[in-house]
Every structure is written in structure tokens, then in C-alpha cells.
Amino acid sequence: MDESFDFLVVGSGLAGLTFALKAAQKGRVCVLTKAEISESNTSYAQGGIAAAVGESDSWELHEQDTLIAGAGLCDPDAVRFLVQKAPETIDWLIETGARFDTGEGGLSLAREGGHSRHRIVHHADKTGWEIERAVTEAVRANPNIVVYENAFVTSLLMADGRCSGAEAHIGEIGVRRFIARATLLATGGCGRLYLHTTNPRIATADGIGLAASVGASIRDMEFMQFHPTTLYHPQLRSFLVTEAVRGVGGTLRNHLGTRFMYDYDPRLELAPRDIVSRAIDAEMRKLDTWCVYLDVTHLPKEQIRAEFPTIWDRLDAVGIAMYKHWIPVVPAQHYACGGVSTDLAGRTTVPGLYAAGEVASTGVHGANRLASNSLLEAIVFAFAAAESLDASERMSDGGESIRRRSVAEADAVRIRRSLQKTMTDHVFIVRRTAGLEQARHRIAALREEYGQLPEAPFSSYSLETENLLIAATYVVDGALARRKNVGLHYNADFEESETTASSA
Numbered sequence: 001m002d003e004s005f006d007f008l009v010v011g012s013g014l015a016g017l018t019f020a021l022k023a024a025q026k027g028r029v030c031v032l033t034k035a036e037i038s039e040s041n042t043s044y045a046q047g048g049i050a051a052a053v054g055e056s057d058s059w060e061l062h063e064q065d066t067l068i069a070g071a072g073l074c075d076p077d078a079v080r081f082l083v084q085k086a087p088e089t090i091d092w093l094i095e096t097g098a099r100f101d102t103g104e105g106g107l108s109l110a111r112e113g114g115h116s117r118h119r120i121v122h123h124a125d126k127t128g129w130e131i132e133r134a135v136t137e138a139v140r141a142n143p144n145i146v147v148y149e150n151a152f153v154t155s156l157l158m159a160d161g162r163c164s165g166a167e168a169h170i171g172e173i174g175v176r177r178f179i180a181r182a183t184l185l186a187t188g189g190c191g192r193l194y195l196h197t198t199n200p201r202i203a204t205a206d207g208i209g210l211a212a213s214v215g216a217s218i219r220d221m222e223f224m225q226f227h228p229t230t231l232y233h234p235q236l237r238s239f240l241v242t243e244a245v246r247g248v249g250g251t252l253r254n255h256l257g258t259r260f261m262y263d264y265d266p267r268l269e270l271a272p273r274d275i276v277s278r279a280i281d282a283e284m285r286k287l288d289t290w291c292v293y294l295d296v297t298h299l300p301k302e303q304i305r306a307e308f309p310t311i312w313d314r315l316d317a318v319g320i321a322m323y324k325h326w327i328p329v330v331p332a333q334h335y336a337c338g339g340v341s342t343d344l345a346g347r348t349t350v351p352g353l354y355a356a357g358e359v360a361s362t363g364v365h366g367a368n369r370l371a372s373n374s375l376l377e378a379i380v381f382a383f384a385a386a387e388s389l390d391a392s393e394r395m396s397d398g399g400e401s402i403r404r405r406s407v408a409e410a411d412a413v414r415i416r417r418s419l420q421k422t423m424t425d426h427v428f429i430v431r432r433t434a435g436l437e438q439a440r441h442r443i444a445a446l447r448e449e450y451g452q453l454p455e456a457p458f459s460s461y462s463l464e465t466e467n468l469l470i471a472a473t474y475v476v477d478g479a480l481a482r483r484k485n486v487g488l489h490y491n492a493d494f495e496e497s498e499t500t501a502s503s504a
Contacts, residue, residue: 001176002398005030005146007389008165008180010153010207012037014128015357015378016186017135019346021096022386023184024144030178032151032168034460035202037136048122048244049093049131050372051086054109057117059083066373069114069272070366071487073220078363081344082373085380090121092379097134099123112243112371114272120372125242125308131375152460153206156183156214156353157399163214163353164396169458181395184346184385185211185355186378189336190471192416192464195424197333198227198240207359208474209467211340213402217349219361220338221471222478223488225369226429227334228252228276231327232291235318238332241294241311243371246270248307250296253326254283260292274368274488277331281429284330293326331429335374337365337488338478346385356382367487406462407453415446416465419472427476431491440476443469 006027009016017037020029031037052062062083067074090107094100100121101108110120123130139145150171157165157177165179187207191199212218229246231239246252246269254260264279265271271279280292296304301323305312312322320327339361346354346362357378364377422442426435447469456462485494 002179003030003176004179004395006181008032008178008183009186010166010183010210011186011188011357011359012136012147013186013188013357013378014131014135014375015360015382016184017132017139018379018382019184019186019354019356019386020139020145021135021142022383023389024142026386026389027144027181029145030180031139031145031147032153032166032178033147033149034152034206036149037139037147048110048112048120048127048372049090049375050115050119050370051090051121051376052083052117052119053087053090053107053121054117054119055105057119059086061116062086062119065115066364066370067366069368069370070364071368072366073486074366075363078344081384082364082377082380085383086376089376089379089383093131093134096138098131099134100127100130110244111247111270113246113267113270113276114370115270120244120247122244125244125310128375152463153210154404154463155401156210157396157401158214159396159399162351162396164399166210167401169460177398177401179396179398182352182354182389184382185340185348185353185359186357186382187359189358190468191333193420193423193468193472193475194333194428195420196230196238196330198230198238199333204464205467205471206464207340207355208471209463211348211350211353211355211359212470212474214350214353216353217341218339218474219341220478221336221474222482223337223365223367224333224427224475225273225335225337225488226277226331228273228280228331229294229327229329230332231315232330233318233320233328239314240332240334241327241329242308243273245294245296245308245311248296248303249299250294252276252280253293253295255287255289255292272368273334273371274490277429278490280329280331291328291330294329295326296322297324297326299323335369337361337367337369338474342381344381344384345388346381347388354385356385367489404463404466405451405455406457406459407450408456409459409461411450411453412459412462412465415450416468419443419446419465419468423472423475427472427479429490431479431489433480433491433493436476436480436491439472440480443472443476447473
């Protein structure tokens with residue numbers, strides 16, 4: 001059965017819902033989300049959203065910090081577009097109903113790693129949840145937007161070289177085709193490539209798999225960001241301890257109690273995430289330990305509890321009192337800086353297909369995302385995509401889809417676990433060429449095995465696994481092609497060869 005809408009959105013995170021609200025001013029919008037509308041990476045963002053709204057701040061400083069973090073690989077036009085749009089983005093969120101923390105002088109602004117000013121607008125330590133709440137309520141109240149939950153998009157439709165919609169499997173309804181003038185991918189990240197990630201279970205690279213199937217350009221997937229501080233604990237292994245904890249004075253210590261960031265960067269705990277993550281990895285290897293510690297015991301108990309109530313409660317539930325215990329932390333996969341290539345209007349290389357949010361590569365992040373730029377990027381480029389839409393574009397009569405095969409879930413589970421172990425062992429914070437080559441061969445073998453297994457009834461888990469295999473190929477191929485250490489890509493072989501050459 002076919003349904004027709006002016007615009008189609010795949011995904012219900014901040015980028016998808018923002019686009020839906022703006023596009024609804026031009027026509028009817030359908031949002032397809034594979035879980036519930038509020039289940040997305042956005043909801044898990046603790047820190048906040050970056051914007052130069054403080055008296056001592058400016059978009060020029062925000063721009064400079066973003067370019068520095070991106071290690072020379074940002075698109076300057078995209079960065080400037082982002083930071084100049086930031087203040088009006090905050091205004092829009094407030095108008096939409098988001099409740100940010102305030103102080104005597106207006107918005108309460110925090111500071112995170114890589115930022116030269118306090119510019120993180122936040123709602124305690126659950127900013128993403130609050131923003132998603134406000135935007136979701138606005139979407140549900142908009143009569144021009146239809147939302148299908150539990151709708152897993154299996155393929156994009158193509159007609160005359162143009163994306164004309166998507167095919168989805170919807171709960172008990174079954175297969176349905178959605179025809180649209182324009183389709184936006186807003187499917188989020190790919191954290192489930194790894195054994196340990198801060199991402200929710202839905203982060204399975206679905207947009208990468210869909211975009212690749214229709215020949216869209218995908219770039220910079222080797223730049224995988226690992227959050228330096230996630231809780232090391234068997235019950236809450238991947239619980240994120242926001243960077244804002246270091247922003248208010250939290251320090252990192254090794255098992256000997258030494259504050260080790262003095263040995264790695266003059267910015268100490270507020271260095272960009274790639275530097276802090278590698279420093280933690282180096283300390284763990286040096287002392288052969290399983291974690292390091294985040295220490296806020298020198299800060300007032302009342303301040304810690306007031307600023308980080310969610311973290312306080314989660315840690316307290318497992319016997320860790322922030323005001324008197326050091327918090328055991330390790331890095332975990334957090335954010336994909338690469339993705340489906342887009343221009344400043346969110347257009348991919350396939351006509352009729354747009355992308356925004358973590359699935360997209362706008363050029364803003366370069367080799368490393370600056371903290372709290374992700375929520376901002378999702379909104380700014382979703383706005384831009386919606387503004388570029390042409391509601392008079394002729395609607396296709398339908399289109400052809402690329403048929404996808406499910407395999408038995410037991411096989412998909414086995415393949416996914418093997419993939420995750422391979423990525424964690426060889427394509428983590430510190431890489432080596434031999435390990436990357438081993439990962440390439442293993443992933444190719446897993447993809448071949450998936451393709452040769454008997455077909456089974458529809459399984460979203462199975463198709464997610466295939467999407468992860470496709471994304472992993474881009475990550476590893478990009479890492480092998482990158483012959484120089486930059487930003488989040490760090491190959492220890494290059495460092496050793498540079499050291500050898502300089503000492504010769």
C-alpha cells in the first residue's frame with residue numbers, strides 16, 4: 001500500500017523533528033521512527049547546546065574553537081554558518097518550550113572541553129531530554145505532521161535517478177510505501193558498532209546503510225569520537241559522565257592518585273575529547289589498569305548535587321557518592337563525526353534525498369567534534385534543509401526499492417557480536433595498520449557470510465546488523481586511507497615512524 005506526503009522524515013531525533021516542524025509550514029509531513037518518537041540519541045545528551053550568547057563571547061570565538069577542535073579539516077563555510085545561527089537557534093528552542101537553566105544575568109552558561117568561553121546552554125545534566133520533550137510536544141500538536149512509530153525503513157525508493165520516498169515495515173501493519181517530494185535521513189549514529197558506547201540500542205547506522213544503497217556519498221567515517229568519561233561499572237558500564245563535570249573543576253587521576261593530564265596537554269582536563277581520550281588510554285596501558293578516576297571531591301557537595309542531579313542519582317544507585325568517592329571512568333564510543341555528505345542546505349549527492357543530525361557530514365566537525373556542537377548542528381541544518389524545500393516539485397508516481405534480505409536472528413546476533421569485538425579490538429582510540437587490515441578482512445568475511453545465509457522472515461535486528469557491517473566498512477577503509485594522524489584518527493604506527501625519522 002502506498003501513502004503520499006509532501007515530505008518524509010526517517011528518524012525522530014532533534015534533526016528529524018525540527019525538520020518536520022519547519023517543513024510542515026510548506027506541506028504534509030510523515031515521520032517514520034523505528035522505536036518510539038522520543039527514543040533517540042538526542043534524549044541522552046547531558047551536556048547542552050553551544051551558542052555564543054554570553055556578554056564576553058562572540059560567534060568569532062565559537063568559530064575559532066570549532067576550527068581548532070576539527071584539526072584543520074572543517075569546512076569553514078559550514079562552521080561559520082553554524083555559529084552565526086546559534087543564538088537564534090536558542091531563541092527558537094525557548095519559544096518552542098525548552099526550559100533552560102537561568103541565573104541572575106539570564107541563561108546559565110557552562111563550559112566544556114575545547115571551548116574558550118562559558119557558552120553551553122543547558123537544563124541541569126539532561127539537556128537533550130528537555131529539548132526532545134519540547135520539540136516532540138510541538139510535533140504531536142501539529143496537524144500537518146503524521147508520525148508512525150515502530151516503523152523500520154527497509155529501503156529508499158528511487159525514480160528517474162531521484163529519491164522518491166521509502167519503504168518501511170510497520171509493527172503489526174506490515175510493509176508500506178511512502179511517496180514524497182523530498183526525504184530526510186535523520187537516523188542518528190552508529191554506536192552499536194562497538195561493544196561499549198554511550199549511544200542507545202537504536203544507534204545502528206541505518207541511515208548509512210540506506211544512503212549507501214542508493215549511491216549517496218559518505219565521508220570521514222574514520223573520525224569516530226570516544227567520550228573520555230563513561231562510568232566503569234558492571235551495572236552501568238556505558239553511562240556517560242558529562243564533560244561539564246570537568247568544566248566545573250573535575251580532575252582526572254590514575255590509580256596512583258596522580259593528576260595525569262599535566263603530562264599531555266596544557267589545557268588539562270578541558271582539552272578536546274580526542275586528546276583526553278588518548279591520555280586516559282595511555283595511562284591505562286602504562287599502569288596496566290582497567291580505568292582512571294574522575295575526582296570532584298574538592299567541590300562543594302551542594303554544588304555537585306544541584307548541577308548534576310541525574311548523574312548524582314545514577315551513581316548513588318550503585319554506591320558511588322560523587323562528593324566523597326572518585327568516579328571510575330573509561331572512554332566509550334560516543335559520536336560519529338563523518339556520515340552522509342551534505343551541502344549547507346542538507347542536500348546529499350542523490351536528488352530528493354536530504355540528511356541532518358549525526359547521520360550527516362556537513363563539514364562542521366572536521367576531524368573532531370567540539371563538545372555540544374551536535375545538538376546545534378542538528379537544528380541549524382534541519383532548518384536549512386526545510387527552508388530549501390520546493391513544495392511545487394513534482395511528486396513521483398512511486399519508484400523502485402532495493403530488496404533487503406533478513407537472516408535468522410541467531411545468526412545476526414553472532415555476526416554483530418563478532419563485528420563489535422573486531423571494531424573494539426582494532427578500530428578503537430589507538431589504531432595500528434596491521435589491526436586495521438585484520439579488521440577489513442574480518443568485516444568483509446562477515447558481510448559475505450551474511451549474504452550467503454538463508455533468507456528468514458523480516459527482522460529489524462537482522463537488517464540493523466547489515467547496516468552496521470556497511471558502516472564498519474566505511475570506518476575501516478577511511479582509517480586505512482588516512483595516512484596521517486589527525487584529530488580522532490590516531491595510528492600508533494605513524495607516531496612511531498615519525499619518532500624514528502626525527503631521531504635518525
